[in-house]
Amino acid sequence: MTATLEASQAVVPGLKPVRFHQVGKAFGQGRKAVVALDQVDLEVGAGEFACLLGASGCGKTTLLNLVAGLDQPTSGRIELNSSRPAVVFQEAALMPWLTAAGNVELPLRMAGVSKAARRAKAAELLELVRLAGLGDKRPHELSGGMRQRVALARALASTTDNTGSGSGKPSLLLMDEPFSALDAITRDVLQGELLRIWRATGTAILFVTHDVREAVRLGQRVVLLSSRPGRVVQEWDVDGLSGAGETGAVDEINAALRTVISSHAAA
């Protein structure tokens, strides 16, 4: 069985899952205000894998929270043309009392999907993340990497158009440093798995990381954010790079990131 998700069918051509128009976000007011984001213009195309790169505290999580609707911008506008965006965090944040299958079914249950349909969907998604046969395990019985696979399957369940209305809206997955708490070998494996799943599902992904190598390996496009306030400094098309091309891009982006960090330190 190959999971393709409804997201890959009948998407209106040219529809961008998310567009930022001069978005700003400040926390607090007056002289004590922290300007986290300033005049951010950014867009993610349907089915695109975009990586958002920046130093610690540059506003990456704030930006994802705005897309997810967990917070509101203080200026500018966010245009969302996707089915409900789903977030995968650094920690899997699974419900400990539910099985792996129960966790994946949860967003489907909340969307009013029938029991038989959500069972079938959860089984399909668990197979997609290579956890077939482990659906009855509880989170504490799984490794960190396995828990992130469940979180990914749950996010895919959540961002799929479950209304059956065929809205034609592309799906969008938001990932906030999802592999940074894992050991190097597990991280490497899951990066490969994520690419496979992205190709199989056709979902757009906005992936936040501070790891240049990870951004270049995964993304088609890498967007560098400056720090305090977070602004888009530069973008690179890194689609399909390998070998010397990939190494060259990593070196160039690393140099740009160092410049951004040192200019902030000198300010």
Ligand SMILES: Nc1ncnc2c1ncn2[C@@H]1O[C@H](COP(=O)(O)OP(=O)(O)OP(=O)(O)O)[C@@H](O)[C@H]1O
């Ligand atoms: N709720 C809040 N109240 C006040 N300041 C906040 C709040 N949330 C974030 N900030 C500030 O906004 C800036 C951006 O924070 P954010 O968490 O988005 O950065 P980040 O790039 O995700 O950092 P990291 O990589 O360390 O997770 C920081 O200076 C942070 O202190």
